[in-house]
Amino acid sequence: MSKLLSTENITKKFGGVYAANSISVDIDELSVVGLIGSNGAGKTTFLNIITGYLKPDSGNVIFNQQSITNMSPREISHEGISRSFQIPQLFTDLSVEKNLEIGIRIIEDLTPIKRTKKINYDKKINELLDQFSLSEFAKSTAGKLSEGTRKLLDISLALVSQPKLLLLDEPTSGVSADEKFILMDKVMGAVKKFETTVLFVEHDMEIIEKYTNRILAFYDGKIISDGSPDEVLKNQDVKKFVTGE
Amino acid sequence: MKNNYFKNYLTLFLAFVVLGFFVPKWALYLMTVSLNYGIIVLGMLLLARTGLVSFGHGLYYCLGAYAAGTLKPLFGVNEISIMLLSSIFIPFIIATLLGFLLRRYRDIFFAMLSLAFSMILYGLLVKTSRLGSTDGFNVDAHTLMGFTLSNSPFERYIIFLLSLFFACICIFLMIKYLKSSRGMLAEAIRDNELRVEYIGASVKSTIHINYVISAVFAGLAGGLTAITVGHIDPEMSYWTTSGEFVFITILSGTGSVFAPFVGAAIFETIRSFAYELSPNTWQMSLGLVMLIVIMFLPEGIWSLLKKRKNK
Numbered sequence: 001m002s003k004l005l006s007t008e009n010i011t012k013k014f015g016g017v018y019a020a021n022s023i024s025v026d027i028d029e030l031s032v033v034g035l036i037g038s039n040g041a042g043k044t045t046f047l048n049i050i051t052g053y054l055k056p057d058s059g060n061v062i063f064n065q066q067s068i069t070n071m072s073p074r075e076i077s078h079e080g081i082s083r084s085f086q087i088p089q090l091f092t093d094l095s096v097e098k099n100l101e102i103g104i105r106i107i108e109d110l111t112p113i114k115r116t117k118k119i120n121y122d123k124k125i126n127e128l129l130d131q132f133s134l135s136e137f138a139k140s141t142a143g144k145l146s147e148g149t150r151k152l153l154d155i156s157l158a159l160v161s162q163p164k165l166l167l168l169d170e171p172t173s174g175v176s177a178d179e180k181f182i183l184m185d186k187v188m189g190a191v192k193k194f195e196t197t198v199l200f201v202e203h204d205m206e207i208i209e210k211y212t213n214r215i216l217a218f219y220d221g222k223i224i225s226d227g228s229p230d231e232v233l234k235n236q237d238v239k240k241f242v243t244g245e
Numbered sequence: 246m247k248n249n250y251f252k253n254y255l256t257l258f259l260a261f262v263v264l265g266f267f268v269p270k271w272a273l274y275l276m277t278v279s280l281n282y283g284i285i286v287l288g289m290l291l292l293a294r295t296g297l298v299s300f301g302h303g304l305y306y307c308l309g310a311y312a313a314g315t316l317k318p319l320f321g322v323n324e325i326s327i328m329l330l331s332s333i334f335i336p337f338i339i340a341t342l343l344g345f346l347l348r349r350y351r352d353i354f355f356a357m358l359s360l361a362f363s364m365i366l367y368g369l370l371v372k373t374s375r376l377g378s379t380d381g382f383n384v385d386a387h388t389l390m391g392f393t394l395s396n397s398p399f400e401r402y403i404i405f406l407l408s409l410f411f412a413c414i415c416i417f418l419m420i421k422y423l424k425s426s427r428g429m430l431a432e433a434i435r436d437n438e439l440r441v442e443y444i445g446a447s448v449k450s451t452i453h454i455n456y457v458i459s460a461v462f463a464g465l466a467g468g469l470t471a472i473t474v475g476h477i478d479p480e481m482s483y484w485t486t487s488g489e490f491v492f493i494t495i496l497s498g499t500g501s502v503f504a505p506f507v508g509a510a511i512f513e514t515i516r517s518f519a520y521e522l523s524p525n526t527w528q529m530s531l532g533l534v535m536l537i538v539i540m541f542l543p544e545g546i547w548s549l550l551k552k553r554k555n556k
Contacts, residue, residue, distance in 0.1 A: 074443075102430065
């Protein structure tokens with residue numbers, strides 16, 4: 001498998017505290033990578049640097065053999081990186097189908113990502129609604145949905161562009177125990193269909209074990225363990241600083 | 246369905262054409278001014294949908310009026326079509342330039358910065374004696390497409406038709422724009438700029454485009470008002486004038502492209518009658534209306550029709 005994303009000595013300090021301390025890592029195409037670590041370990045900072053929300057103090061982010069370090073979030077999204085947020089970022093006053101329509105229209109008409117020559121918006125919206133089982137909420141106002149459904153809509157908005165790399169920030173936080181596997185199954189189904197590489201921050205080790213084929217464990221702005229779920233979760237440092245066993 | 250809409254609009258347009266012919270002069274004037282105000286507020290509706298309130302659209306209203314009005318004293322041109330082209334062109338250029346700065350700001354900062362620019366124009370005009378200073382000057386709109394209009398018995402009616410024609414054009418263009426992908430972004434930006442950027446669209450560019458469109462509408466309305474009233478002065482750029490536009494925007498609501506025209510008509514009617522009944526305290530009546538609208542119809546008068554439709 002070829003490298004899709006590389007970070008080279010990424011460093012980011014807030015005041016005197018390192019949120020990212022010389023992080024170098026390669027992510028292969030089509031892999032599903034879980035980012036674990038306690039609060040403040042640097043996972044979200046890592047995602048924010050990759051998506052251009054934060055600029056690193058030093059270091060480089062290479063995506064598809066091109067530096068994206070100084071690009072804006074919008075330019076990075078044009079390169080094929082998309083993300084969801086810990087707190088879902090939706091168009092809360094608009095209906096679910098309107099949210100998706102805006103997402104589709106941006107991709108098709110207002111970015112260089114355009115995939116098809118002529119698109120039937122209604123057909124595409126219905127496809128997405130079906131894919132993420134959101135059809136029954138199509139007319140509902142996004143801001144009034146349950147947390148699980150809002151997370152799903154947030155992720156579906158991130159997937160509208162069929163990105164090469166999808167970053168998910170705590171996709172199951174605030175979602176009930178019954179719903180979280182259903183949600184992840186839907187997301188992973190879509191990801192497989194679009195051949196998307198996934199990087200996701202998660203605290204739930206059941207989710208991490210079930211859906212990832214690689215884990216990066218963060219502590220104090222550094223990666224303290226990197227490997228298969230089996231290897232990482234058995235690592236003594238990970239047990240001590242992350243899982244707290 | 247589409248044909249029905251078109252028929253309804255055409256019927257409405259023709260009804261106004263006929264109505265304008267029969268109403269008394271004062272009512273015709275009121276209708277013309279309301280249409281002109283409606284055009285400005287239509288542009289401000291676009292900004293409001295984007296989540297922005299401009300307290301300085303008097304700038305473009307005044308620029309449009311002066312761009313039309315100064316053609317005669319400066320170049321000897323008093324052809325209405327050229328005057329109106331000028332009232333669109335000058336605000337377009339100024340808004341395109343100012344837009345690069347204003348698109349960076351939101352909320353009260355956007356509102357106050359836009360107000361500052363309109364007051365700068367006011368200051369400049371007040372100090373320019375060549376343009377009549379605080380008194381302004383009379384506008385001579387002599388011909389329309391080569392036909393002499395001045396002193397014609399139908400002059401007022403033709404000017405009304407001109408305003409009606411441009412109001413319809415503006416409504417049509419606004420409907421088209423709001424249905425386009427760029428136009429749809431307005432509400433998305435008001436809701437969540439971060440998500441818009443992360444999907445891949447430029448928030449700043451969209452705000453800039455919407456700002457220029459609203460400025461062009463205000464400029465056109467300024468030009469039409471200059472022709473309608475026959476006199477322009479720096480008051481058109483004063484903050485109270487911009488305040489009136491904000492007033493009508495709140496009164497109308499942002500629910501429909503027709504709302505600004507209904508709002509403007511109500512505003513002009515209340516103002517005219519309040520001024521006649523109580524020349525010294527007419528502002529109080531407007532204040533009272535505003536209070537009632539904010540308390541009982543926070544989404545504007547148009548929400549009344551929406552509620553009725555939903556029932």
